[in-house]
Amino acid sequence: MVYLTRLEHFNAAHKLFNPKWTAEQNEAVFGVCANENWHGHNYDLYVTIKGIPSADTGFVYDVKKLSKLVKTQVVDRLDHKNLNLDVDFMKDTMCSTENLAIAIWQQLAPHLPEEVNLHCIKLYETSRIFVEYFGD
Amino acid sequence: MSNKIAVYRKEHFNAAHRLHNPGWTMEKNNTVFGLCNNPNYHGHNYDLVVKLVGEPDPETGYVMDLKLLSNLVKEEILNRFDHKNLNLDTVEFASLNPTAENIAVVIYHLLRPKLDAKLALSIRLYETERNFVDYPA
Numbered sequence: 001m002v003y004l005t006r007l008e009h010f011n012a013a014h015k016l017f018n019p020k021w022t023a024e025q026n027e028a029v030f031g032v033c034a035n036e037n038w039h040g041h042n043y044d045l046y047v048t049i050k051g052i053p054s055a056d057t058g059f060v061y062d063v064k065k066l067s068k069l070v071k072t073q074v075v076d077r078l079d080h081k082n083l084n085l086d087v088d089f090m091k092d093t094m095c096s097t098e099n100l101a102i103a104i105w106q107q108l109a110p111h112l113p114e115e116v117n118l119h120c121i122k123l124y125e126t127s128r129i130f131v132e133y134f135g136d
Numbered sequence: 137m138s139n140k141i142a143v144y145r146k147e148h149f150n151a152a153h154r155l156h157n158p159g160w161t162m163e164k165n166n167t168v169f170g171l172c173n174n175p176n177y178h179g180h181n182y183d184l185v186v187k188l189v190g191e192p193d194p195e196t197g198y199v200m201d202l203k204l205l206s207n208l209v210k211e212e213i214l215n216r217f218d219h220k221n222l223n224l225d226t227v228e229f230a231s232l233n234p235t236a237e238n239i240a241v242v243i244y245h246l247l248r249p250k251l252d253a254k255l256a257l258s259i260r261l262y263e264t265e266r267n268f269v270d271y272p273a
Contacts, residue, residue: 009264012179040179127181
């Protein structure tokens with residue numbers, strides 16, 4: 001089994017804000033991240049798939065196809081967007097890095113061929129904060 | 137030979153912004169600023185490098201105590217811009233387009249009066265890992 005990773009990045013605005021809570025509760029839990037006028041990040045996204053290299057190509061999966069898939073299903077829909085307002089698959093979801101990683105997995109998994117398995121979505125919000133999601 | 141030496145302090149802040157010229161039509165803004173003109177904003181992790189050039193003080197060996205420089209950058213810059221919307225939450229960019237160029241110039245002018253006039257100041261600002269500006273040039 002070989003693990004293959006493609007790195008992409010996107011820049012987006014968001015805020016951490018639970019609409020069921022008061023402004024004070026949001027401020028207490030999310031601090032500066034609850035700023036009502038948004039703030040933003042440069043996100044780095046590592047998409048890792050796993051599989052057995054094909055005898056004919058030597059590839060687990062054509063990495064150019066993987067790159068296109070990540071671009072069309074994820075990056076084009078997130079880059080230079082407001083994650084809370086502009087992204088259909090984040091509607092009614094708290095825009096944490098955790099939830100964004102899970103949502104990215106859900107956008108990609110159905111589009112991969114059967115013999116290729118998604119292994120990990122690793123998402124950096126800053127160079128020092130990142131999450132990993134393995135689909136379980 | 138001069139004893140002049142450069143010292144640097146790196147800091148970072150995260151902010152939302154939008155590049156938009158209110159004097160232009162939406163079409164022209166889209167043509168010039170592209171995705172950066174999104175009305176709902178987008179954002180960045182900005183990396184800021186503050187450079188000072190001067191001679192080490194004979195008593196301390198310091199050009200400037202970098203802890204004091206760090207405190208100054210925190211008070212003057214990070215408290216103003218971190219986790220903010222540059223267009224909506226700051227007076228500096230209420231009517232100035234928050235490009236990396238303009239942000240670097242604004243940071244320079246916020247810090248300059250607070251620093252010893254003998255020290256030469258310059259600002260490097262990374263908007264992304266691959267886009268950055270220097271002021272003064």
